[in-house]
Amino acid sequence: MTFSPSSGYPTHRPRRLRSHPKLRDLVREERLTVDDLIYPLFVYHGKNLRREIASMPGQFQLSLDRLGEAVGEVAELGIPSVLLFGIPEHKDATGSGASHDSGIVQEAVRLIKKQFPDLLVITDVCFCEYTDHGHCGPLVERGGRLDVDNDATLPLLAQQSVSHARAGADVIAPSGMMDGMVQAIRSGLDAAGFTHVPILAYAAKFASAYYGPFRDAAESAPSFGDRRTYQMDPANGDEALREVALDLAEGADLVMVKPALAYMDVVRRVKDTFGVPVAAYNVSGEYAMIKAAAAKGWIDERRIVLETLTGFKRAGTDMIITYHALDVARWLRNA
Ligand code: PBG
Ligand code: ZN
Numbered sequence: 223m224t225f226s227p228s229s230g231y232p233t234h235r236p237r238r239l240r241s242h243p244k245l246r247d248l249v250r251e252e253r254l255t256v257d258d259l260i261y262p263l264f265v266y267h268g269k270n271l272r273r274e275i276a277s278m279p280g281q282f283q284l285s286l287d288r289l290g291e292a293v294g295e296v297a298e299l300g301i302p303s304v305l306l307f308g309i310p311e312h313k314d315a316t317g318s319g320a321s322h323d324s325g326i327v328q329e330a331v332r333l334i335k336k337q338f339p340d341l342l343v344i345t346d347v348c349f350c351e352y353t354d355h356g357h358c359g360p361l362v363e364r365g366g367r368l369d370v371d372n373d374a375t376l377p378l379l380a381q382q383s384v385s386h387a388r389a390g391a392d393v394i395a396p397s398g399m400m401d402g403m404v405q406a407i408r409s410g411l412d413a414a415g416f417t418h419v420p421i422l423a424y425a426a427k428f429a430s431a432y433y434g435p436f437r438d439a440a441e442s443a444p445s446f447g448d449r450r451t452y453q454m455d456p457a458n459g460d461e462a463l464r465e466v467a468l469d470l471a472e473g474a475d476l477v478m479v480k481p482a483l484a485y486m487d488v489v490r491r492v493k494d495t496f497g498v499p500v501a502a503y504n505v506s507g508e509y510a511m512i513k514a515a516a517a518k519g520w521i522d523e524r525r526i527v528l529e530t531l532t533g534f535k536r537a538g539t540d541m542i543i544t545y546h547a548l549d550v551a552r553w554l555r556n557a
Contacts, residue, residue, distance in 0.1 A: 359398060
């Protein structure tokens with residue numbers, strides 16, 4: 223959009239268009255709807271478990287036998303999609319449990335697809351919940367330091383993705399920020415006959431302190447060091463565009479920016495530069511901040527959440543992964 227004095231402005235009195243509620247409705251540019259929402263779920267090993275996550279009030283670790291009731295609520299509210307994370311009983315150095323056909327996520331996908339065939343099931347593909355060291359792939363020692371072995375992780379990511387697709391996952395979402403991960407997964411899926419399964423790449427994922435509460439929920443905190451050798455430096459916006467360009471070139475169908483709040487400029491630049499579907503992940507720390515302030519009565523939770531998510535849309539997001547999804551769906555229904 224360009225403005226110049228000669229082309230004129232719509233009005234010198236912008237308040238005219240704010241003067242009547244129906245007029246405000248007519249000129250509103252963005253609309254948050256239930257169709258924008260993706261709800262993350264934590265599937266936990268064991269039985270009869272529905273444990274609230276202390277730093278994420280209202281969010282739960284759920285065992286398979288308690289998953290159906292939660293997903294039923296999602297479906298009933300008209301939320302189109304869920305994103306699944308699994309917390310397995312056994313962890314090892316390579317995260318081998320992540321690719322078992324009877325693994326926690328694979329079982330969860332089967333259960334959801336059977337009970338709620340219309341729901342879109344997205345699976346997070348990574349190893350941090352499955353490795354005993356909590357990093358996003360197997361480790362290698364380089365120059366006296368342990369680091370995730372990028373190229374050893376790639377075939378494992380392909381295996382994990384194929385096992386998710388075999389279980390019925392509709393979309394595969396790799397979150398580990400390994401170089402070449404999208405290509406490896408695309409080739410693996412294609413070779414196994416899953417050419418129709420799209421990839422939602424965590425393309426611009428920053429090394430963020432906002433993931434703190436999630437790591438409690440998914441029990442995936444690294445046992446040493448941090449993720450800065452694979453996740454991005456929060457200072458780098460140009461680099462985010464290069465990451466997105468690479469993932470698209472490797473075959474990503476959808477791209478994600480994560481976290482959302484502090485990175486809305488990145489969302490906008492990705493949208494303007496590539497014109498592809500963009501997801502924003504409204505992460506655990508963003509959720510926790512709002513819940514904590516709301517619990518103290520310092521903010522109006524409903525208005526803050528709706529304003530925040532509308533802001534994501536204005537920045538150029540097509541879909542929003544958010545722990546607020548159930549509340550938002552209820553609020554929009556009763557609006
Ligand atoms: C794991 C993963 C993380 C999140 C999604 N997938 C955490 C991490 O990188 O440590 C964070 C989600 C959130 O904070 O809500 N690869
Ligand atoms: Zn990970």
